[in-house]
Amino acid sequence: MLTAEVLINLPSPRFNQAFSYSVPEHLSAQIEFGQRVLVEFNRRLLEAYVIDINEHISGEVKPLLEILDDEPVFDARLYQLALWMADYYLSSVPQVLNTIIPGSMDKKGPVEVMARFTAEDLPEVIHREPQVEELLQELIAQGGLKLPDALKLAGYEELMALAQQGLIGMVQKYTAYRPGKDGYVYELAELKEGLEEQMQKRAPRQAQAVKYLRENGPTDQVTLEGIIPAASLKTLLKKDYIKLVRKKPEITPGTLNLTPEQNHALQEISIAGQQGSFQEILLYGVTGSGKTEIYLQAAEEMIARGRKVLVLVPEIALTSHLVDIFAARIARLAVIHSAILSSERYQQFKAIKKGEIDLVLGTRSAVFAPLSGMGLIIIDEEQENSYKNEETPRYHAREVARQRGIMEGALLVLGTATPAIETFYQAVSGQMGMLVLENRPGQAQLPEIIIDDRRGEPRKDSRFSLSPLLRGKLTEKIASGEQSxxxxxRRGYSPVTICRQCGTIFSCPSCSVALNYHQDRRKELCHYCGFEKEISRCCGKCGSKYVQQFGYGTQKVEEEIKNLFPRAQVARLDMDVSQKRGQRQDILDRMKNKSIDILIGTQMVAKGFDFPHVSLVGIIDIDNMLSIPDYRAAERCFQLIVQAAGRAGRALLPGEVVIQTFNGDHEVIKYAARQDYFNFYKHEISSRRILEYPPFKEIMRIVISSSREDQADRETGILKELIEEIIDATETDLDILGPAPAPYYKIKDRYRYQLLLKADDFWLLNSIGRQILARRNEFNARLELDINPVSII
Structure with a gap:
């Protein structure tokens, strides 16, 4: 008899331990590593992951009850990755496996009723429950029943009573999605001579399908199924007279000539990729320097060697932008991101697993794609915060990709015009290679950047979100047919509503943040918890009607521009717009087709897009980023300005950038205006060294939250005492900042306090975190631990 070692799918670290279950004979031929199964644990029916199968059994163990998957949902390599992630990110292995397994594999089938007793026990059970004898006999005879069939033999209350006694269980197996029809074609197989004539006599509809394919070639699945009955096509497929295959994309051979800089970078990447061992390279190039073409040619070369490629991008919008570029050059391409339908993601997962895909392109979760034989991993815009998962496990895709590269012996290329400070520090200190692209290809030049300091501006102009200079530039670009x-x-219409009488800021009742007015919905919204209310006409505190909105977001800027330029084609791209299915892609397509004169948006318009007719970029209200109480605030501000500026002048048109600011002499603004990353880095790394922040220290942020303010405060003090006990016992050097209220003090009706721990050694913080989690039941508040967080607010 086989024994399966399983991990119970519960989040506690205690379930990192495997439990043994015997495999019943009728399941022994189906059981595989990486499947989900149903087991009884502490008198509960729970799901578990199979992580080992042994031939021999020692002692008595419970049998597993059911196999829930037709095939494994993870392989041995992804399981090893899960073990590393659980250790590194202070998580449990089941939590990591839940993250690794794509959501498209979580579709449940119909509810089934199963017996939790054996055939030997049947007489005794019937004796106890004679009123449902027929049901009990059928459960043993059939090995289980669909719920509707079980309800024909017993009432719902009777089933619930049997379940409470532990005599039956309800289970839902995982099931596959039906294959989507988009992207598939029917094509004709090789037929024996004379077969078509025979079919015309015996099966005229089948003969019609064969004739259609012979005359028209491969035909879209939807088209042919609209002409020929499904039964006829099914018969032809069964007889192997026709095939249903993925549509082969039209591939355009790469014809772009590389500049000497690009060619040198590609050669170095090629040499590193041939080593067959893990290496890491920072590809640091100014915006528009042709990094994408290097990615493509490096990927083509790696695929020609028989190895796979993974490309990560930070935004869904950027994924769709790059798909067209990559799909034109690489035939066996898969795309993974959350906006794709679950059925399509399921088909992509199956194709990747079967080895039918050479290159996977996607957002953060694509780092878990089941590619085998990876030779190259590319992370575009490696500095982006969206690569960090903000829920347990709090992984960073860059770190996970690095670990996959180590496991696979693959080359990791980090591409960006504005590297993360930690990444650039590693590069200049020799911990990874670095390749530099200082120029744009051809005649394209970096844009001219103007700092438009609005201090001292006439009052008549200050009421506009656009300065006179930027309004004038937009007028010129519209007249010349160029895009901006x-x-x-900041999304919404106005970020703050204030009572002019008593000074009250209208805030969310569940969060310590101001309500943001959205004019399209005529409501005030909280961007943290989703609370919404009708627009305020008077102050809830003093009753005054002197209520005014201050500041501006994308909606207000859009309104102002449409009023200023009524004949211009204006569009907005932010989270509110992009949530509408197909809207984001439509806007991007219209930008490519030059159907939009002015595009207004949040940071999603600043990353990676290549619109050759954009000659002007205006950056509004960037100063607020510099006042965020986070040690990365200056870095993020610099990166956003430079990335946004990089959208201008990417082809033959010269580019201009206007930075509107009230801090024109701020060092970060001046470095960004010169696009001087190296001197910004020297300025920033000096501050990090003095303040002892990464890369000079490892940090761990602990947030303690409770629905009661006094409890959150008290529990934070107790936690600090526990940490000090751990430090005293190990005699280690550790700095503790806090306890203190978190910058966002209240979110979703929970009061938040935080501690910040600094140490030289990552594994010291990891060890302290594990000791805290081992005793988390001693606390009456929620604990969130994050090592090297991307934000401390």
């Missing part, structure tokens, strides 16, 4: 992008990194 306006960046305002």
């Amino acid at each position: 992008i306006i960046l305002i990194n």
Whole structure:
């Protein structure tokens, strides 16, 4: 008899331990590593992951009850990755496996009723429950029943009573999605001579399908199924007279000539990729320097060697932008991101697993694609915060990709115009290679950047979100038929509503943040918990009607521009718009087709897009980023300005950038205006060294939250005492900042306090975190631990 070692799918670290279950004979031929199964644990029916199968059994163990998957949902390599992630990110292995397994594999089938007793026990059970004898006999005879069939033999209350006694269980197996029809074609197989004539006599509809394919070639699945009955096509497929295959994309051979800089970078990447061992390279190139073409040619070369490629991008919008570019050059391509239908993601997962895909392109979760034989991993815009998962396990895709590269012996290329400070520090200190692209290809030049300081501006102009200079530039661009992008990194209409009488700021009742007015919905919204209310006409505190909205977001800027330029084609791209299915892609297509004159948006318009007719970028209200209480605030501000500026002048048209600011002499603004990353880095790394932040220290942020303010405060003090006990016992050097209220003090009706721990050694913080989690039941508040967080607010 076989024994399966399983991990119970519960989040506690205690379930990192495997439990043994015997495999019943009728399941022994189906059981595989990486499947989900149903087991009884502490008198509960729970799901578990199979992580080992042994031939021999020692002692008595419970049998597993059911196999829930037709095939494994993870392989041995992804399981090893899960073990590393659980250790590194202070998580449990089941939590990591839940993250690794794509959501498209979680579709449940119909409810089934199964017996939790054996055939030997049947007489005794019937004696106890004679009123449902027929049901009990059928459960043993059939090995289980669909719920509707079980309800024909017993009432619902009777089933519930049997379940409470532990005599039956309800289970839902995982099931596959039906294959989507988009992207598939029917094509004709080789037929014996004379077969078509025979079919015309015996099966005329089948003969019609064969004739259609012979005359028209491969035909879209939807088209042919609209002409020929499904039964006829099914018969032809069964007889192997026709095939249903993925549509082969039209591939355009790469014809772009590389500049000497690009060619040198590609050669170095090629040499590193041939080593067959893990290496890491930072590809640091100014915006528009042709990094994408290097990615493509490096990928083509790696695929020609028989190895797979993974490309990660930070935004869904950027994924769709790059799909067209990559799909034109690489035939066996799969795309993974959350906006794709679950059925399509399921088909992509199956194709990747079967080895039918050479290159996977996707957002953060694509780092878990079941590619085997990876030779190259590319992370575009490696500095982006969206690569960090903000829920347990709090992984960073860059770190996970690095670990996959180590496991696979693959080359990791990090591409960006504005590297993360930690990444650039590793590069200049020799911990990874670095390749530099200082120029744009051809005649394209970096844009001219103007700092438009609005201090001292006439009052008549200050009421506009656009300065006179930017309004004038937009007028020129519209007249010349060129495109413009306006960046305002705040969605909604107005971020703050204030009572002019008593000074009250209208805030969310569940969060310590101001309500943001959205004019399209005529409501005030909280961007943290989703609370919404009708627009305020008077102050809830003093009753005054002197209520005014201050500040501006994308909606207000859009309204102002449409009023200023009524004949211009204006569009907005932010989270509110992009949530509408197909809207984001439509806007991007219209930008490519030059159907939009001015595009207004949040930071999603600043990353990676290549619109050759954009010659002006306006950056509005960037100063607010510099006042965020986070040690990465200056870095993020610099990166956003430079990335946004990089959208201008990417082809033959010269580019201009206007940075509107009230801090024109701020060092970060001046470095960004010169696009001087190296001197910004020297300025920033000096501050990090003095303040002892990464890369000079490892940090762990602990957030303690409770629905009661006094409890959150008290529990934070107790936690600090526990940490000090751990430090005293190990005699280690550790700095503790706090306890203190978190910058966002209240979110979703929970009061938040935080501690910040600094140490030289990552594994010291990891060890302290594990000791805290081992005793988390001693606390009456929620604990969130994050090592090297991307934000401390």
